[in-house]
Structure formats: C-alpha cells, structure tokens
Amino acid sequence: MPQKRGKDASTDGAPAPKRRSTRNATQKPQYKEDSGSDSPVPKPKTKKLSNAKPAKTTKAVELSGPEQSSLSPISISIEHESIKNPVDCELYQTSASPESGAPQTMVFTHGAGGGLSAPAVFNFCTGYSALHDILAFKGSINMNSRVKGFHACGDHLQKKSGSTSEWPSVFGGRSMGSRAAVIAATEIAASSDKKGHYDITLVLVSYPLIGPKNDMRDQILLDLPERIRVLFIIGEKDSMCALDQLGEVRGKMKAKSWLVVVKGADHGMHVKPAKAEKVLGEMTGNIAAKWVDRQTLGEDRDQKEIQIWWDDDGDGDGVKLGGWEGVAQ
Structure with missing residues (x-):
C-alpha cells in the first residue's frame, strides 16, 4: 500500500522510485532551498550496505569516546565583501595542537531545520575538534547565501594563516549544509584563478539525496571533479539518503568517495539508547578528522566503506567500529 504523504513538505516520507532532476546545460543552475529537517524522520525498512563485499571475518573494534577539546567553542563574527551581513560562527579549537587555522581546519554548517546547537552538529564538531579545529557557521535557509558563507569563512x-600559497579547503555540513558545501567546492574548482590549483576535501553528513518531491539531488555530486575527496556520513535508516541509491550515485561520481554508515541512525542521527547518540555523534567527527588527516585505513581504492554502531555489552562504552571494507566495482 503506498505510503501517505503528510501535509508538511519538510516531513521525510519513504522515497518513491528515483527521478533525476534535469536542467538545461546552458543555464546557470538554480539551487533551491532545502526543506529537510533536523528533526526525527519516519523509520524506513533497514537497508543493507550497498555494493559492499563483506569480509570473510569481520572483527569489530571496541572504541573509547574521542578525547574532547578542553575549550568551549568561541563565538566570532566574520565579514566578507561578498555578503551584506557578518557571518556568525563558533570556533571549536583542538587541544591536540596549539596552532589554530591549520590546513585541516574544517568549515562546517548546519541543516535547514536546526542551528549550530542541534545535537547532531554539536556532537560532530566536538568529535572533530579532538584532533583539528572546526569553524561552524550559522546560515539561513537560502542556498546561495549559505554557499557564500563557505567562501567567506574559507577566505x-x-x-x-598568512599563507600566500594555495590554501587547502576542508568543507563540511549536515543535510542542507552538506549540499551548500558541495556547491561551494564546485565553484572554487571552476573559478578561473584556481582552476587546476586547488585542494578540496568534503565531509557530507546526512546528505539529503532524496528531496521532498522524491527528486534525486545527485547532479551536484556528479559534477564534482576527480581530484576532490568526499566522505559521506549517513545514518543507516536515513529516509533522505537510502544507502542503495547513494551507492549507485557514488559509482557514477568522478570524485573519489568514502562512506561511514551509522547503524540504527536516522536523518537527524538519532539512535537508541539515548546515551549512544552523543558518543556515536562525537565518534563520527573523530573518524572524519582522521580521514581528513589520512590517518585511517581505507585509503586503498577498494576500501571505501565502514560501519559504526552501539553495542552495550557491559564491557566498555558500547561504541563499535568495523573495518574498512571493499566495494564491488
């Protein structure tokens, strides 16, 4: 029986057969506002990790939570010639390195339905800042304005830093914010003064692949150039990013991509029990920081997917991490 659609367009329904949005190649793309929400979404049927080759023996590793930054985030305001009003930001500074503004500093932004205080945003930023600084900025639901925020913070x-050489860009976001990160990265790659001379890394948390009208938001991912590295962090039960459909898109992307699946999590990264949500959220940020730093395994071209989950067996804090697994080509 077809699933009934609610009146609110921001409510996540189960995706219908995919339909790709098309645009005239001669026209400048118009980026619509994301109506996704940071609130809990209906739970679809659990989907298996797409196109993954299960290891003959998968050994879970029990982890302790990431060491947190010793400082609370610092509120700062950034002005830029491209924007009318200053961008309000929160800078999470790591205690692992005294130097702020290092190349691994990530510019991150929230989704359309929540702000910087949303648990999924705060937990991720806390985990990332255990190793590197992260500059999280607040934006409106206007996509073009959000994209300008990335450029302002990156500049x-x-x-x-005082650097006159090409500065590495590490952009990330959750939900709508992840789409804005992709668009900003594409604009940098296409700019006349940086064409062929850029270093961009993307961390996309809860990327909203499926829109409220069941349209596929894959084109901007397919447009990413080959030299950009992409890390997806997706909840296993995210109704806005079905893992099988994401697997198909990743197979078509020119850019190299990796995937972290949070088992049991929905679009808002909510999991049960409640105590697991904070720890798992921080761990995803920590994994992202190590991946950005190229510390993790999975750099081999066939090792691109990993799972993290909660299994409180009374021994340790319950966070488990599988090994990087191969992806069928």
Missing part, C-alpha cells in the same frame, strides 16, 4: 582562514 578568513587563509588570511588568518
């Missing part, structure tokens, strides 16, 4: 970090 701020480069100026602060």
